[in-house]
Amino acid sequence: MDAARVPSARTLSVARPPCVLKLDGLAAGKGVWVCRTQDELDSALEVAQAFDQPFHVEELLEGPELSVFALAASEAAVAFPPARDYKRIGDGDTGPNTGGMGSFSPLPDVADEDSQEILETVHLPVLRELARRGTPFHGLLYAGLMRTEDGLRVIEFNCRFGDPETQSLLPRLEGDLLPLLAGDLSQQPEVGDRAAVTVVVSGGEYPERSDQGTPIAGVEAAEAAGALVFHAGTALHDGQLVTNGGRILNVVGTGATVAEARSAAYEAAAHIDFAGMHFRTDIAAGG
Numbered sequence: 205m206d207a208a209r210v211p212s213a214r215t216l217s218v219a220r221p222p223c224v225l226k227l228d229g230l231a232a233g234k235g236v237w238v239c240r241t242q243d244e245l246d247s248a249l250e251v252a253q254a255f256d257q258p259f260h261v262e263e264l265l266e267g268p269e270l271s272v273f274a275l276a277a278s279e280a281a282v283a284f285p286p287a288r289d290y291k292r293i294g295d296g297d298t299g300p301n302t303g304g305m306g307s308f309s310p311l312p313d314v315a316d317e318d319s320q321e322i323l324e325t326v327h328l329p330v331l332r333e334l335a336r337r338g339t340p341f342h343g344l345l346y347a348g349l350m351r352t353e354d355g356l357r358v359i360e361f362n363c364r365f366g367d368p369e370t371q372s373l374l375p376r377l378e379g380d381l382l383p384l385l386a387g388d389l390s391q392q393p394e395v396g397d398r399a400a401v402t403v404v405v406s407g408g409e410y411p412e413r414s415d416q417g418t419p420i421a422g423v424e425a426a427e428a429a430g431a432l433v434f435h436a437g438t439a440l441h442d443g444q445l446v447t448n449g450g451r452i453l454n455v456v457g458t459g460a461t462v463a464e465a466r467s468a469a470y471e472a473a474a475h476i477d478f479a480g481m482h483f484r485t486d487i488a489a490g491g
């Protein structure tokens with residue numbers, strides 16, 4: 205990012221709170237420690253040093269997060285509208301991190317149209333730098349961003365669509381996505397006016413443990429109420445839908461506004477029923 209002049213967190217030479225410790229490698233989403241106090245830093249250093257890989261220390265950034273996805277073909281790219289996900293298991297962003305407990309789009313604080321500027325200041329410089337190094341990138345470049353007091357900063361990149369942001373983006377798209385996915389970037393994604401809210405329904409012990417074999421009822425009723433239901437951790441046992449993972453279902457409501465989409469998502473989620481099921485009740489509450 206420094207080489208591409210893309211704004212990110214500054215690397216610190218000394219570990220002193222407040223700061224963030226990050227493992228320098230893949231860690232199944234468990235390689236980042238936010239340290240606001242010396243105690244948090246001490247225990248993070250202990251855990252990080254137990255991994256057999258280098259780690260580094262960054263300044264702690266604060267602010268709301270957003271995700272912007274771009275489809276790229278080397279130095280050309282088109283961006284999708286911003287979406288926001290909710291990473292903690294509990295309402296009010298409490299409890300452990302998860303793969304994502306909900307999402308929504310559009311955002312109240314970053315307009316759909318702002319994706320173009322984010323593409324130009326974040327994705328395109330990185331794509332040009334990759335091409336310059338002889339490693340051009342083709343595919344989906346996901347920028348995880350934070351809106352700090354000093355402007356947007358990149359928190360992470362992924363080379364895939366985001367989950368569960370994509371569940372809230374796809375219902376907003378009009379037109380054919382396939383040419384874009386096939387690398388024809390002559391058209392921008394067509395985005396409709398509707399809003400979408402995704403509520404993730406997880407097993408009761410997620411993220412510590414996944415859930416297997418618990419019968420699930422109510423998916424048809426949720427769909428009949430107008431929601432899209434994307435399966436994440438389900439299986440069919442003798443024709444019965446059962447749980448088979450941590451995050452089980454994504455219930456997506458759409459509407460003219462985020463508030464309408466939110467009501468639609470929660471009304472539909474109320475039809476889903478399985479023992480121990482959990483979902484956050486504050487997805488898009490400020491949207």
Ligand code: GLY
Binds near residue numbers: 304362365367368369
């Ligand atoms: N929503 C977070 C991720 O897909 O990594």
